[in-house]
Amino acid sequence: MSLSPSLTGTSLSFSWPDGTRVFDGLQIAFGPGRTGLVGANGAGKSTLLKLIAGELTPSGGTVHVHGEIGYLPQNVTLDTALRVDEALGIAARRAALHAIEAGDAAEEHFATVGDDWDVEERAEAMLGELGLGHIGLDRTIGEVSGGESVLLRLAALLLRRPDVLLLDEPTNNLDLYARRRLYAAVEAWPGVMVVVSHDRELLDLVDQIADLRAGEVTWFGGTFSAYEEALAVGQEAAERMVRVAESDLRRQKRELAEAQMKLARRKRYGQKMWDSKREPKIVMGARKRAAQESAGKHRILHEERLAEARERLDEAVEAVRDDDEIRVDLPHTAVPLGRSVLTLRDLQPAYGARMEGGLDVHGPERIALVGRNGAGKTTLLRTIAGELEPVAGEVTAHVPLRFLPQRLDVLDDGLSVAENVARFAPGATGNRIRARLARFLFRGARADQPAGTLSGGERFRATLAALMLAEPAPQLLMLDEPTNNLDMASVRQLVTALESYEGALIVAGHDLPFLESIGVTRWLLLEGGLRETTPEALGGPA
Numbered sequence: 001m002s003l004s005p006s007l008t009g010t011s012l013s014f015s016w017p018d019g020t021r022v023f024d025g026l027q028i029a030f031g032p033g034r035t036g037l038v039g040a041n042g043a044g045k046s047t048l049l050k051l052i053a054g055e056l057t058p059s060g061g062t063v064h065v066h067g068e069i070g071y072l073p074q075n076v077t078l079d080t081a082l083r084v085d086e087a088l089g090i091a092a093r094r095a096a097l098h099a100i101e102a103g104d105a106a107e108e109h110f111a112t113v114g115d116d117w118d119v120e121e122r123a124e125a126m127l128g129e130l131g132l133g134h135i136g137l138d139r140t141i142g143e144v145s146g147g148e149s150v151l152l153r154l155a156a157l158l159l160r161r162p163d164v165l166l167l168d169e170p171t172n173n174l175d176l177y178a179r180r181r182l183y184a185a186v187e188a189w190p191g192v193m194v195v196v197s198h199d200r201e202l203l204d205l206v207d208q209i210a211d212l213r214a215g216e217v218t219w220f221g222g223t224f225s226a227y228e229e230a231l232a233v234g235q236e237a238a239e240r241m242v243r244v245a246e247s248d249l250r251r252q253k254r255e256l257a258e259a260q261m262k263l264a265r266r267k268r269y270g271q272k273m274w275d276s277k278r279e280p281k282i283v284m285g286a287r288k289r290a291a292q293e294s295a296g297k298h299r300i301l302h303e304e305r306l307a308e309a310r311e312r313l314d315e316a317v318e319a320v321r322d323d324d325e326i327r328v329d330l331p332h333t334a335v336p337l338g339r340s341v342l343t344l345r346d347l348q349p350a351y352g353a354r355m356e357g358g359l360d361v362h363g364p365e366r367i368a369l370v371g372r373n374g375a376g377k378t379t380l381l382r383t384i385a386g387e388l389e390p391v392a393g394e395v396t397a398h399v400p401l402r403f404l405p406q407r408l409d410v411l412d413d414g415l416s417v418a419e420n421v422a423r424f425a426p427g428a429t430g431n432r433i434r435a436r437l438a439r440f441l442f443r444g445a446r447a448d449q450p451a452g453t454l455s456g457g458e459r460f461r462a463t464l465a466a467l468m469l470a471e472p473a474p475q476l477l478m479l480d481e482p483t484n485n486l487d488m489a490s491v492r493q494l495v496t497a498l499e500s501y502e503g504a505l506i507v508a509g510h511d512l513p514f515l516e517s518i519g520v521t522r523w524l525l526l527e528g529g530l531r532e533t534t535p536e537a538l539g540g541p542a
């Protein structure tokens with residue numbers, strides 16, 4: 001009887017060359033079904049997948065895999081000169097098949113084909129399922145988009161039919177349409193799957209969640225939505241335990257103070273008796289020793305109780321997750337209802353289709369800009385921001401605006417977070433900048449960190465702070481794919497920050513749950529021009 005596909009990590013340890021420890025004795029096992037591996041940026045999710053896939057070697061422990069592994073890394077790079085059939089790993093079998101069909105009966109051709117006589121049909125069917133039916137097997141990788149190359153790499157894995165599939169942020173570079181194809185492939189997966197992602201829709205297709213935190217994994221049955229509900233219940237209980245522990249600590253402090261007061265009164269009474277010599281010296285001496293012994297025991301008892309109360313409080317605080325929320329108060333960003341914010345007229349950007357007619361943005365509208373990869377969303381935002389000159393037409397911004405690009409290259413890596421913000425608000429005092437940065441979770445020494453040393457989530461927060469705290473305050477904020485490479489905590493922080501923003505908002509993206517969570521009031525589809533649409537038409541929730 002054959003064993004089911006599975007993978008196990010036993011006592012896994014791993015450190016980076018600079019000594020940074022990622023895992024120390026991690027125990028983990030994945031069985032049949034789909035597992036969503038979640039955790040904060042830097043928790044070690046991608047590192048764990050690389051250890052399992054054999055791309056990294058653990059410094060201790062072992063990885064045991066029963067079955068063949070297929071691994072889709074976060075950054076897919078394919079040689080642009082490769083043909084599609086080479087990227088799919090079927091070029092040799094396909095060539096042998098064509099040789100046999102042409103009458104060449106050489107034995108090596110039959111050996112190459114093996115039992116895979118329908119490899120070409122399977123490959124074309126797989127491409128069709130992933131929305132790549134228009135790509136011929138003889139085309140080169142240089143002719144396909146970045147999102148299509150991700151799907152091609154996935155198609156190559158699915159054609160291999162591995163027992164265990166590892167996916168690291170597979171939807172990062174996919175548009176809405178490509179994501180739908182990938183979701184369908186994930187839903188149909190029959191073996192072991194471990195997927196690292198911040199895509200809520202994708203994580204709501206898994207069977208269980210593995211939460212990687214501080215080098216350990218906590219398991220939750222069900223989808224990401226069920227995990228969040230369980231987490232909220234646990235967080236509420238943990239916060240309740242903190243309140244109980246704080247109350248207990250206050251009580252123990254009060255009881256210790258009261259005990260010390262009683263002991264002080266007894267000591268004064270004993271000294272008074274000694275001074276008045278109302279009893280024989282030997283009796284008073286015995287009483288004094290007994291009192292001191294009793295006082296010592298009493299003090300030690302209360303101090304032990306106080307120490308235990310402090311320990312319970314520390315444990316309770318440790319159980320509460322430190323996923324702080326950004327708190328922003330930006331009154332100067334408010335735009336009156338109906339005020340003209342942006343006007344586009346017959347715009348012809350440097351790249352992409354001409355936008356016949358016009359677009360008017362008024363008041364605090366929240367616009368989602370959606371469309372396929374390559375449709376020109378980034379080009380349009382860069383044109384509005386003044387970074388690209390249009391070929392023809394008119395772009396008029398009637399209010400101060402700021403643009404947050406995908407690349408997050410707004411910051412100067414050589415300057416600290418506070419110095420970067422000061423570049424955008426030269427009139428603000430250092431104290432004012434630091435007070436504002438604290439609301440973006442850069443408190444104390446964190447505000448002095450060089451931008452070049454920030455993690456992905458920290459860099460995003462710092463860039464967002466620089467733009468939102470700029471002077472004059474931006475009344476139109478434009479974000480390009482803001483949730484790419486952000487962990488769930490960072491996405492929640494972004495949503496909280498945008499809830500406080502009172503200006504107009506234009507967000508280009510493919511993450512429908514995120515776009516809906518920020519209160520989008522208008523949906524624009526860029527497809528050979530701009531037209532109004534709805535999330536339902538895009539395949540989102542009804």
